[in-house]
Amino acid sequence: MAKGAFQTSREIFENPIWIDVVKFRIFFYIYGNAVFANDGTTVAGIHLKRGQYLRSYRNLQKDLVYLDKKAFKQYSLSTIKDKVDQLVKEGRIRIESTDYGTLFTVVNYEEYQGFERYTNILSEQQPNGNRTVTEQYPNNNKNDKNDKNDKNNNITSKKSKKRIYSDDDPNKKLAKLLFKLISKNQDIQEPDLDKWANTIRLTIEADKRTGKEVQEMIVWSSQSDFWSGVILSPTSLRKNFDKMAAQKNKQKRSNRSSTPSVEPERETNSEVNF
Incomplete structure (x- = not known):
């Protein structure tokens, strides 16, 4: 099986x-x-x-x-x-x-x-x-x-006009970051990044999260053996955010208790400014 x-x-x-x-x-x-x-x-x-x-x-x-x-x-x-x-x-x-x-x-x-x-x-x-x-x-x-x-x-209306996000919009940047990291683990076609950006905006505004929290969760999930195969869109990111946050925090506490040394900060070129 x-x-x-x-x-x-x-x-x-x-x-x-x-x-x-x-x-x-x-x-x-x-x-x-x-x-x-x-x-x-x-x-x-x-x-x-x-x-x-x-x-x-x-x-x-x-x-x-x-x-x-x-x-x-x-x-x-x-x-x-x-x-x-x-x-x-x-x-x-x-x-x-x-x-x-x-x-x-x-x-x-x-x-x-x-x-x-x-x-x-x-x-x-x-x-x-x-x-x-x-x-x-x-x-x-x-x-x-x-x-x-x-x-x-x-959404106030199912037929409302589609929202377009500029390339320098933080939500659009996070959408691109998510797609880039997913593409490293999965063979997927480029999605509608404006739709992805809109879902990320809702994750931040409606779910009361910060852009930094969303960015960190995108990076963390892409490095997880399990979640990298689950988080394949902003929708799944939003749906599983609380579960991943709990696991991420638990993992962080475990790492702190197991070693007194400070983990070196990882370099990244994908940071989005908020």
């Missing part, structure tokens, strides 16, 4: 797949174990791309064992195959037979693992087969959700 972490939107609780326990478990298991690395990996001589998972139906049967009235039970192979066929029909996964099992491909895996998709409303004119899990079905609470998103991000 793959190690590490992967992200899932809370919107999954509002999706029809949530009420189909067996189908949800199968999809979530495949999605959670799919290859995360951009370069993929090789299993049994087969190169798996990002978002793919190689597993036989019989092994899936063992993986999905569940406890019912103090007894361990398994889904039948026919049940698993039926639910997989449904997932394929719904456009959530694609399957391909190999000599070593079934090659599962999670459709729109990049969308699921891109933090920006959880804050931006994607075009509703996409063909259903290319839409993400949470967009394939009507959302009765869409207006309420949009209102909450607008409130949380201090």
